[in-house]
Amino acid sequence: MLMLFLKEIRHRWMIHLLVIFLMAFIISILVIQSSLNSSAEEKIKELSHDLGKGMLVVPKETDLESFYAMQYGPHVMPDDYGDRIKASPLSKHAGKVDPRLYGNITVRGTDLIMVGLTMRSQRYGSSDYDSMTIGSGAARNLGLKVNDTLDINGNSFRISRVIDPPPKGYDMALFVPLKAAQSVLGKPGKINSLRMGGCWCKLDIPAFAANVENTLPGTMAITVDGLAKAQIEINAIMKQYSTILWIVGTIIVISSIIFLILYMIKKGEREIGLLLSIGLPPGKIIVKNIVISIVSAVAGVLLGHILSVPLMSWFGKASMRIALVPSWQYLPHFVFASTIIALVASSLPSWFVTRLDPTKLLREE
Amino acid sequence: MLELRNVTKDFINTRKEQVGALANINLRINEGDFLSIVGPSGSGKSTLLFIIGALMSPSEGEVLLRNKNIYNTSPAYRSKLRLRDIGFVFQTFNLIPYLSALDNVAVPAMLAMKSKHKASTRAKELLERFGLGARLEHKFSELSVGERQRVALCRSVINDPEIILADEPTGNLDPTMTHEVMALFQELNNSGHTIIVVTHEEEVAAYARKVEHLQNGKFSNGSGN
Numbered sequence: 337m338l339m340l341f342l343k344e345i346r347h348r349w350m351i352h353l354l355v356i357f358l359m360a361f362i363i364s365i366l367v368i369q370s371s372l373n374s375s376a377e378e379k380i381k382e383l384s385h386d387l388g389k390g391m392l393v394v395p396k397e398t399d400l401e402s403f404y405a406m407q408y409g410p411h412v413m414p415d416d417y418g419d420r421i422k423a424s425p426l427s428k429h430a431g432k433v434d435p436r437l438y439g440n441i442t443v444r445g446t447d448l449i450m451v452g453l454t455m456r457s458q459r460y461g462s463s464d465y466d467s468m469t470i471g472s473g474a475a476r477n478l479g480l481k482v483n484d485t486l487d488i489n490g491n492s493f494r495i496s497r498v499i500d501p502p503p504k505g506y507d508m509a510l511f512v513p514l515k516a517a518q519s520v521l522g523k524p525g526k527i528n529s530l531r532m533g534g535c536w537c538k539l540d541i542p543a544f545a546a547n548v549e550n551t552l553p554g555t556m557a558i559t560v561d562g563l564a565k566a567q568i569e570i571n572a573i574m575k576q577y578s579t580i581l582w583i584v585g586t587i588i589v590i591s592s593i594i595f596l597i598l599y600m601i602k603k604g605e606r607e608i609g610l611l612l613s614i615g616l617p618p619g620k621i622i623v624k625n626i627v628i629s630i631v632s633a634v635a636g637v638l639l640g641h642i643l644s645v646p647l648m649s650w651f652g653k654a655s656m657r658i659a660l661v662p663s664w665q666y667l668p669h670f671v672f673a674s675t676i677i678a679l680v681a682s683s684l685p686s687w688f689v690t691r692l693d694p695t696k697l698l699r700e701e
Numbered sequence: 702m703l704e705l706r707n708v709t710k711d712f713i714n715t716r717k718e719q720v721g722a723l724a725n726i727n728l729r730i731n732e733g734d735f736l737s738i739v740g741p742s743g744s745g746k747s748t749l750l751f752i753i754g755a756l757m758s759p760s761e762g763e764v765l766l767r768n769k770n771i772y773n774t775s776p777a778y779r780s781k782l783r784l785r786d787i788g789f790v791f792q793t794f795n796l797i798p799y800l801s802a803l804d805n806v807a808v809p810a811m812l813a814m815k816s817k818h819k820a821s822t823r824a825k826e827l828l829e830r831f832g833l834g835a836r837l838e839h840k841f842s843e844l845s846v847g848e849r850q851r852v853a854l855c856r857s858v859i860n861d862p863e864i865i866l867a868d869e870p871t872g873n874l875d876p877t878m879t880h881e882v883m884a885l886f887q888e889l890n891n892s893g894h895t896i897i898v899v900t901h902e903e904e905v906a907a908y909a910r911k912v913e914h915l916q917n918g919k920f921s922n923g924s925g926n
Contacts (some may be wrong), residue, residue: 339804339811340797347799610795613756614809614856615784618776691776695757698795 339520340611348603352628353427355596356636361588363640363670366585368648369554371663390432390533391541392558393417393548400558401649406449406505408438412526415514417552421532424551429544432533437514439521443488446477449509452517452527465516472500473507486510489520530555589674593633594681600625601689608689609697618690620684629682631675641667702895703730703753704866708762710748722748723918726762730897732863735890737906738899740915746899747792747868749915754789754866754898755779784813788857790867791815794849796841796856802848803837808853813860820859827855830879846873853900854882864895871905883908 345352394403395411400563402409418435421427426459437452468486470478475498480486484495502509518524545557601608608621644662652660689697705728712720722745730736730753739829740746752764755771763770766786773780783789796805803824810820828837831851836844844852850873857865865886871879887908890896898909906912914921 339817340800340808343799343804367903606795607797610797612776612780613783613789613791613795614812615780615782615860616812617780693757695751698791698793 339422341627344604344607345628348600350597351535351603352601352632355592356632356639359592359633359636359674360639360643362588363637364593364644364647365642366582367641367662367666367669368651369581370475370666371644371648372651372660390531390559391545393530393532393552393555394557394558394698395528396554398556400653406438406440408440408449408528412437412523412528413530413552413555415518415525415527417527417530417555420551421530421548426547426551428604429534429539430532431535432531434531434533435514436529436531437517437521437527438529439517439523441488441510441520443486444478446474447508448474449506450517450520451506451509451511452521453511453515454514464496465513467496467513469497469499469511470495471502471509472498472526473502474510474666475500477508491516491520491530522699571586589636590677590681592636593629593674593678596629596632598685600628601685605689605697608695612690613694613698618687621690622686625686626679626682629678630675632677634671637667637670637674640670702732702767704728704763704765704886705761706765708749708752708759708764710752710757711746711760723752723759723917726918726920728913728920731897732895733890735886735896735908735910736898737909737912738897738904738915739901739903739912740899741901744915745918746915750789750866750868750897750899755782756789762892784809785860786863788860788862788865790850790854790857790865790870792868792872794841794853796849796852798841801838801840802833802844802852805841806859808895809856810859818917822885823859824855831855832878840919847875847878850874851878851882854885858889862894864897865889867896867898869900870898871900871902879905 337401360655394400395413397408398413415435417439418433421430421433437450439450439452441450442450442604460565470480470486475481478486480495480498482495482498486493486495488510493510493516499506512520514527518526529673530552541559545559548557549555611621641662641664648660648662708723708726708728709721710723712722714720726749738746738749746819748757748770748836752759755764758772764772766782771782796802797808800808803821806824806828807817807820810823811817815823825834825837828834828851831849831854833851833855836848839848841849854867854870857867867886868885872883874882883905886896886898890910898905900906
């Protein structure tokens, strides 16, 4: 029985795969639709904490998901971009302009984050080229304390301060002057982030962000307000289409399963007939069809969830410039629903066909 | 053992007209009989064999096996009959295309709850006996017509059924293999199996102990008894 089951799947692998992919695509859209709100809200909450009412300007090609995860890529922009903003009409809205160069480095086997900044804040220590402020985790791992010296890539730094507790996520950070970071990271004259702040209460922030991008070619400007606005727009669209999306999606999923079963029965009519004619009990044929349908349906649901990860990330970046992560909380619901649909859709036609005389299926009349 | 009472079979053709295939057939087959049913193409002999083999319900009449009307039973019961009690050799072979010759023959034995090893060993013995020892792993499409016929024959006897029904079993075989197949039926008959063969060839029919002629859905002697 198992041999027949496996060999039949192998014989018709293409149609099974086609149905699984069709279902997976639809399921991934449903997953994205159902988890979009919560994921976007979560991400915006995180960014609100990080950006406040400010703006983050980064090179256009930056992978934001990696950026937020503190994995910095090769993309950079000129370090005079801060000055260009100050020299532009936009400067009246940009009270604070903070160019930074972030990079990942390894020192004595410890993975660290280097942050090059203009050192206006006392929090990050002195603006001397060879002065370094470090997070408490980095100090502990490297065994450093104030006034110790740390050599990186031929640059020698004196520890001027250990920040304890450090800002969230900067436990393993080394704060150095921008020029020093550019030298250590091999990116002279470059930055990969520009933070801006000001009183923007009466400002159309998305329009302001667009002006910033025009003034600084090859950049993207991210604001919480912009993200929130994009989310509201997307939510409105999703709300408008969610019912129809669910109905169409559900119909396609159900149709895919029914199509698979009917195709299996139609293509395998003769085989069902001859299996019946050589004595395979009708019950076993029904069970075989049910199992194949459920396996295909569940495989489609799982693949759909996996597919929703890159799709949602792409969708989030395209629409809100943030990488969104789909919620898997609906997985059990999808699995349960698809199992029930597969069960009903496969058992009825299979039952019907096994009630027929085998010769009807063998077309031996 | 097996009795057909007033069996009639009608079909509806593509023009929605009713066409009679069998008319009021009565037939009694005793345990250990070897019967040949001879008739020209379209005489209804295959239809009769399907009805005897629990594969096609008659339009009217009864088919009694050990005094039980098999068409008053469930499809599952009839499947069980076909698995254990009735072996059928189809004119069109009806082999499963994605299985090897060996698996095709072994499937009914596996379904009858024999272990895969036992089923395969028995299938191999049968196939070797019919000169297919070198074709065990060949699929349906890789076998010649005569080889397919022999595989179908092996499959029909693997569960050692009480009744063996064969629809033109030698139609695709050469004279030597024809003799070998019919001799096998004789041997099976001598060991107690009931055999019913449908053929259009009188020489093949002559291997049987009893011959009936079917013409236009009726036995030439009137009843078939």
